[in-house]
Amino acid sequence: MSRLRVALAAALVLIAPTAHAQSRDDARTGYWWYRAPPKPPQETTDPDALAKPVIPPMAELATWTPPKIRKLIEQQRDYAATVLTVDAVADFWRLQDFARRKARAFAGVTQIAMLQYPELNAKSANPMVGEARDQLSAHKDQVRRQYLRGRSNEFALVMFSRSTCGYCRVQWPIVQRFQEEMGWQVTLQDIDRKPELAQRFGVEVTPTTMIIRRNSQQRMVIASGVEAYPNLIQMAYQAVRLLSGDIRPEQFLTGAGEEDGFFDALANGPVSATDPRALGGDLVGASLEPQP
Template identity: 80%
Template sequence: MKRLLALVAMLLLPVDIAGAQPVPPGPGGRGTRGYWWYETPKASAAEEAADDVIPKPVIPPMAELAKWAPPRIAKLIEQQRDYAATVLTIDAVADFWRLQDFARRKARAFAGVTQLAMLTYPQLNARAANPMVGEARDALGAHKDQVRRQYLRAHAGEFALVMFARDSCGYCKVQWPIVQRFQENMGWQVSLMDLDRKPELGQRFGVEVTPTTMVIRRNSAQRMVIAAGVETYPNLAQMAYQAARLLRGDIRPEQWLTGAGEEDGFFDALANGPVSATDPRVIGGDLVDAQGPRP
């Protein structure tokens, strides 16, 4: 009788048919999956490997492909590349390179139309603002130097140049004559701060690397590092020019790469209106420029 009862109890337990294993009873005394739960057997390794087979992409005729947008074309090329690398047939690889050839010809066509667009609208062409011919290039460089020099000398009493150095710093001995040359040409006051003698200055101004050259605006807390390490004189003058203009509010951060004499031109990021949401000229989500609001 006891053996019969034990056999009946085993038959009443919930069973995982797939693995022929009893399912442990849940809190209510029954299996959490129910009495007659059936779990689909897991796929074999061979079946899982079959899922990795890449289908052959459908390549449309070139007349239709020409109407596709570049992202769609790039996706098709990627699919054909993966398919060709999987099957490694001559035709599949050839189809991949046919697509690549189509993309190459499309890019060359775009470049050709771009040259025509630059000739039609010269204000979009960098060459109109930056001539490459020797004499014109020299004249433009001299003009930029003059604009930069006039600005720096006009504000010489408003700013000072400070170089932080150490006695053990060999590069500082190279940078200091360059800073002195800037003083001679621009009329700015320059100072040499020795961090070995006054280490508190390094903590006060956040200087760890020597030489470090900094523009300081007098009678204010404004300052800006313009060189960390040895910097050439032309670069030092250009960085001081940009720093002074930024600290005075003559330019915005977006115009940091706008050099002397390039204001309101091709290389001025804000010449045709604001380009960022933080620009005060962005009013109510509309871009405002000389032509008025634009949708």
């Protein structure tokens, strides 16, 4: 009997520290100790699972932003195309009708804004009436021609061609007309005979018409392929103004006589980070809010 008690006592001595350690570990399980409890398994949901969109009342829908409305319309469209019920499809078209009426309302308010702030209206610089448009086009053409004639001693026109290029035979008379009317020096270069010119000027397509500034490395392609004469004049005008520093690249679409007007991209200040004036404070303190 005494031997049994001794054996039980020895077993308790061996077991007790292990049980105590296990209970101590269990007691220290939690966020206040060094070990966090295991997280419950997360339920994965199928993003493509079919779910009926919740369409709010009209008063609430009117306060939503266009991106939020567009997302709801897309959800309702996908839902209606899946279930193909009359009610679901009707709800989709009700949302479409709401978007249509909202766009119509925006257009109406825009019309009022254009009348109250004519500087925002293209009609102030681009009349729609036929007679006025003809007069405007004639004025722009005169401005371009006078400008190009005044630069005839500073720039030249080069057309690169090949002997096998049929389009070149169409373009060359157009370039020659430019020489006759603008007084520029015009040169025809056959890159089949002078392949080094093609490599030097980066010409791969013929015909290629290029403006070159005399005594300078400045040059600019104004036509690749056959170009009509009025377009050739317009592109030459824009290119010379750019190479001369009269305009910035952002103003390349600013036509003759449109400087500081509605169609001048820089009329009200810089619009790009590359413009040196962007850091000069031209727009500092300026407000885009309507002025009384």
